[in-house]
Amino acid sequence: xxxxxxxxxxxxxxxxxxxxxxxxxxxxxxxxxxxxxxxxxxxxxxxxxxxxxxxxxxxxxxxxxxxxxxxxxxxxxxxxxxxxxxxxxxxxxxxxxxxxxxxxxxxxxxxxxxxxxxxxxxxxxxxxxxxxxxxxxxxxxxxxxxxxxxxxxxxxxxxxxxxxxxxxxxxxxxxxxxxxxxxxxxxxxxxxxxxxxxxxxxxxxxxxxxxxxxxxxxxxxxxxxxxxxxxxxxxxxxxxxxxxxxxxxxxxxxxxxxxxxxxxxxxxxxxxxxxxxxxxxxxxxxxxxxxxxxxxxxxxxxxxxxxxxxxxxxxxxxxxxxxxxxxxxxxxxxxxx
Numbered sequence: 001x002x003x004x005x006x007x008x009x010x011x012x013x014x015x016x017x018x019x020x021x022x023x024x025x026x027x028x029x030x031x032x033x034x035x036x037x038x039x040x041x042x043x044x045x046x047x048x049x050x051x052x053x054x055x056x057x058x059x060x061x062x063x064x065x066x067x068x069x070x071x072x073x074x075x076x077x078x079x080x081x082x083x084x085x086x087x088x089x090x091x092x093x094x095x096x097x098x099x100x101x102x103x104x105x106x107x108x109x110x111x112x113x114x115x116x117x118x119x120x121x122x123x124x125x126x127x128x129x130x131x132x133x134x135x136x137x138x139x140x141x142x143x144x145x146x147x148x149x150x151x152x153x154x155x156x157x158x159x160x161x162x163x164x165x166x167x168x169x170x171x172x173x174x175x176x177x178x179x180x181x182x183x184x185x186x187x188x189x190x191x192x193x194x195x196x197x198x199x200x201x202x203x204x205x206x207x208x209x210x211x212x213x214x215x216x217x218x219x220x221x222x223x224x225x226x227x228x229x230x231x232x233x234x235x236x237x238x239x240x241x242x243x244x245x246x247x248x249x250x251x252x253x254x255x256x257x258x259x260x261x262x263x264x265x266x267x268x269x270x271x272x273x274x275x276x277x278x279x280x281x282x283x284x285x286x287x288x289x290x291x292x293x294x295x296x297x298x299x300x301x302x303x304x305x306x307x308x309x310x311x312x313x314x315x316x317x318x319x320x321x322x323x324x325x326x327x328x329x330x331x332x333x334x335x336x337x
Contacts, residue, residue, distance in 0.1 A: 006282075007285075009278065010278070010280070010285040014288060014289055017055075017205075017295075017296055021292060021295050021299060024065075024300050025065045025069065027042070027045075028064070028068065028302060029057055031306065032056075032061065034053065034056060036056065036061075038056060039122065040053050042130060043245070044058045045136075047160070048057070048250045051054070051134070063198045064193050064196040064224075065299060065302075067204060067260055068302040069202050069298070069299050070204040070257075070295070071210060071264065071298055072206045072267055072296070072298025073137055073290070074204070074212065074253040074256060074300075075093065075257050075267040075289075075294060076267055076271035076275075076293060076294025077253055077287055077290050078092070078093045079091070079267065079271065079276065080271070080287055080290040081215060081246050081249060081250050082142075082161045083272050084223070084225060084286075085243045087101040087226055088160065089273065090182070091157070092267075092269040093253075093254040093267040093268050094156065094165070094167070094263065094264075094266065094269075095162060095281040096141055096158070096165070097137045097140075097141050097161040097163075097165030097201060099263045099264075099265070100137065100164070100165035100166075100172075100252065100256075101134050101135075101164075101165070101219075101253055102131070102137070102255055102259070103130075103169060103171040103258065104137075105129040105130060105136075105174040106130055106172075106185070106258075107125060107171075107175045107181070107188075108124065108149050109121050109126055110176070110181045111175055111179050114181065121201045122288065123203070124199070124203065125213070126259055129253045130200075132249045134254050137165070138254075140164060141157060141161045141164055144160040149252075159262045169263075170227055172185060174249055175178055177251060185264055188258070188262040188263055189262065189317075190315035190318065191261055191262040191263050191264035191320075192305070192317070193260075193302055193316065196261065200259075200260040203259065204257070206254070207252055207256040208253055208257065210252070211253045212253070212291065214245075215253075217283075218242070218245060219283040219286075221237060222242070222246060222283045223282055224237050226281065231324060244311045251270050264298070264320055265319055265324060266322050267297060267298060268326070270320075270324050271293045271294045271297060275293055298316065298320075301316050301319045302316060303318055
């Protein structure tokens, strides 16, 4: 009966999240420099009119809202997986250096375009660079923190990720200053959805969608691994394989997100903790709940980013950091106690 109650609570939580997400997407599409009514939004879905309002909705606001939902959800799922496989409540892609690795490679891509005038790197090319940086950084942190081929030290994982992430973001900023690219790179460091287009939606849907499906299939194994190394081995889990596959999923989710929205921090820290507090320790519920709640968080954060100081935009990364830092301090003190 208790299990059924927890299951009902999880589905209720997800249903409320979906309702808030739909409302947030509608609000995000409606509000901006030019307010647009609901009727125009509906018309933009079914007509190819050249009306300015319809074009704004169809070509700018709808892809931006979808990108916000997907990026928030994917970063939250990545954080939930990281916390599960490391048994570390403060683990998330930005703390583990993965997003900083992607940002560093974005800086390298900008430098290549500056040095080689005929080289044009489009959004897909930037995603490839982001994936490369996320992959290298994630794998380096994994192997640096491995005490053996079958065991990863969660403390060393956090320390290695923080150290490597700080190094990579410092190198990215140094490169940007030397080549006079600070303004271009500032978007990726602070995070934002100004440049989110339909190409970004496609990239997130294909790459991030495939990784999310993988995360759903890996959820039972991550649940067992989160119970402890000895318990997982005793239940027949190949812990090294589970961690490695999970890390690949995290890299795909994070790489896709950073390539579209830049370095948005702490979403992967805040959301899984809230989801765990509501739905329990089963990753079969934590992962979809984190996906929905992460989407809600970033959609409403994007709305706030546009409304705080119009017509200018506040970096989304600043808003998520304001929420994330108190949560980070709370978790550290709670763990210490």
